[in-house]
Amino acid sequence: MRYIPFIMIMLLLGACAYNNEEDLYPGGSGACDTSRVTFSEDVFPIIDNNCLPCHGGSSPPLGIDLTDYSGIRQAADDGSLLGAIKHQSGYSPMPKDAPQLPECQIATVEAWIKDGMPDN
Template structure:
């Protein structure tokens, strides 16, 4: 009798620990850490694009005849709809960053929020 109730106790502890672990890793963490309010160009967007895209798309490298250097150049790709399509790996465009995994979800979410806000030059 004692044995089986302690086993049950241990099992429920394990279940609780597992449940908390998955809450933190898969649901709570990204929501708490990825802030998409008032995303600005000058710090957040510029830094994401510089890190992930400038190696091929600054004014000098200009791969595929596309530069993303500077607000005006990036805005062209916002307005023609390609920026979001390439980073979301949607059909009909070449997925970016080329030959690399998709950018981390939070970076994509920030760019999406910035575009949804009208892609301000702030």
């Protein structure tokens, strides 16, 4: 139920969603644009697609629940989110047992964190 508003926004903003896809999958039409990163349109879809299969259940690994802003923010705050997706030493590389995220998606998450993790 909690995803319905998000889905409606994506439908209403079809054109924006299309642009957003270009941000997430560079190579089609140009550079990786991280200048206008938002949580709902940029960061959450990356987590949703790549992390929630494991970090969204009723007992997520290490208690790291990434289903909503507060859980994602918590992991971003303590450095583990970026450490894990950048495959930094000291962190378990994520997504687990899958290729590293495309560079632009990592840059998107990093830009959002640098921006102060806005819930927008």
